Amino acid sequence: MTGGTRATRATHEALPPAMREAVDDFADHLARVRNRSAHTVRAYAADVVSLLDHAVRMGCSAPAELDLTVLRSWLARQRTVGAARTSLARRAAAARTFSAWAHRAGVLPADVAAPLSSPRAHRDLPTVLRADQAAALVEAPDRRPPATRPAEATGHKVTDPAGPDADGRRDDSPPGASRQDGPAGPARPEEEPVRLRDRVLLELLYGTGVRVSEACGLDVADVDHGRRVIRVLGKGGRERSVPYGVPAQRAIDDWLRSGRPALAVPGSGEALLLGARGGRLNPTTARRIVAGYAESLGLPRVSPHGLRHSAATHLLEGGADLRAVQELLGHSSLGSTQIYTHVSVERLRAAYRQAHPRA
Structure with missing residues (x-):
C-alpha cells in the first residue's frame, strides 16, 4: 500500500x-x-x-x-x-x-456488503459568491494585492507545508530554489509572470467551473484557441470539452505570451499553469492563491471549489439548462448537479422574504 x-x-x-x-x-x-x-x-x-x-x-x-x-x-x-x-x-x-x-476476484464467496445500508449523507448548500464578488475576485490580480504577503513572495526559501497535492504531485522545482507562488503586490517586474498566472487560474476556475485538479492538470495543447474550449480530463478518466469566454482568452494569451515563458524550465513539460519555480502548478498552491485574493478583498472565505459552486449557480440563475450545466461540470449523475437548483431556490426565497409585502 x-x-x-x-x-x-x-x-x-x-x-x-x-x-x-x-x-x-x-x-x-x-x-x-x-x-x-x-x-x-x-x-x-x-x-x-x-x-x-x-x-x-x-x-x-x-x-x-x-x-x-x-x-x-x-x-x-x-x-x-x-x-x-x-x-x-x-x-x-x-x-x-x-x-x-x-x-x-474470488476472494469472497459472496458479495456480503450488497445489502449494507448507510446513512444518507447530509448535503449542505454550498456557499457561493454573488456575481459581482466573483468578478472582483477574478480581476483581483490586476487591481490589488492580497491582505498578507505569503512567504513564497518574499524571496525566502520555504517548503510546502501541505506536502504533495491530492494526486501526489509536487511543483517539480529544483531543490533549494526560492518560491514566489501566491498573490503578492504591488507586483515587481519579476513578479509579473506570477500575476499573469494567477489571473489565468482564477479565470479558468470561475469562467469554466472546472475542478482545481482539472485546471492544474491542463497542458498547453488542451487549449483550443479557435473554438475557445479546453479539453479536460475529469474523474474516472472521462474527457470533456468546456467553453471559456473572451476574458479568459485574453488572460490565456497574456500568460502564454509574457508569463509562461518567463517561468518555464526544461522540466516544465507541456503544463499550462506553472509554479514559480517552473513545475506544474499543484492544487495545494492554487487553493492558497484563491484564498489569498479573497482575503485581500474582504470576501467570504472561498476555495476553488467555491468558485465552481458559484459558476454553476450563476449559470442556472442565468437560465442555463440543468443538463448543460451537468455536462460542463463533468457530473456523471444529474443528482450531483441538482444541488445548485436548491441554491437558486434559496436565493429566490430570500429575495421573496425581503421584498414581497405578503412574505
Whole structure:
C-alpha cells in the first residue's frame, strides 16, 4: 500500500498477509482498471484497511471470513467514535465496492456488503459568491494585492507545508530554489509572470467551473484557441470539452505570451499553469492563491471549489439548462448537479422574504 497516513500504513502492515494482499490488489484495481484518482484510491484503501483491522479484532483471519455482521459492527464503531454522516456514507460505499470486487476476484464467496445500508449523507448548500464578488475576485490580480504577503513572495526559501497535492504531485522545482507562488503586490517586474498566472487560474476556475485538479492538470495543447474550449480530463478518466469566454482568452494569451515563458524550465513539460519555480502548478498552491485574493478583498472565505459552486449557480440563475450545466461540470449523475437548483431556490426565497409585502 502506497500513500496514506503513517497510522494507516502501520495498520496495513499489521494485518494478516492475506488481508494485506487483498487491500493491495483492490487498490491496484481501482487505479488501473477503474482509473480512479490517487486521492480516491488512498481514501478507499484506508477505509478497507480500517474495516479489515476491525474484522481481525472480531476474530477474522482472512478476507473470506467477512460477513454482514462484521460490516455493520464496523460502521457502528465509526458512528460511536464520532464519524460524520458523510464519512459514514463514504466508508459504506468503500465497503460495498471492496466486497463486490472481492467476490468477482474470488476472494469472497459472496458479495456480503450488497445489502449494507448507510446513512444518507447530509448535503449542505454550498456557499457561493454573488456575481459581482466573483468578478472582483477574478480581476483581483490586476487591481490589488492580497491582505498578507505569503512567504513564497518574499524571496525566502520555504517548503510546502501541505506536502504533495491530492494526486501526489509536487511543483517539480529544483531543490533549494526560492518560491514566489501566491498573490503578492504591488507586483515587481519579476513578479509579473506570477500575476499573469494567477489571473489565468482564477479565470479558468470561475469562467469554466472546472475542478482545481482539472485546471492544474491542463497542458498547453488542451487549449483550443479557435473554438475557445479546453479539453479536460475529469474523474474516472472521462474527457470533456468546456467553453471559456473572451476574458479568459485574453488572460490565456497574456500568460502564454509574457508569463509562461518567463517561468518555464526544461522540466516544465507541456503544463499550462506553472509554479514559480517552473513545475506544474499543484492544487495545494492554487487553493492558497484563491484564498489569498479573497482575503485581500474582504470576501467570504472561498476555495476553488467555491468558485465552481458559484459558476454553476450563476449559470442556472442565468437560465442555463440543468443538463448543460451537468455536462460542463463533468457530473456523471444529474443528482450531483441538482444541488445548485436548491441554491437558486434559496436565493429566490430570500429575495421573496425581503421584498414581497405578503412574505
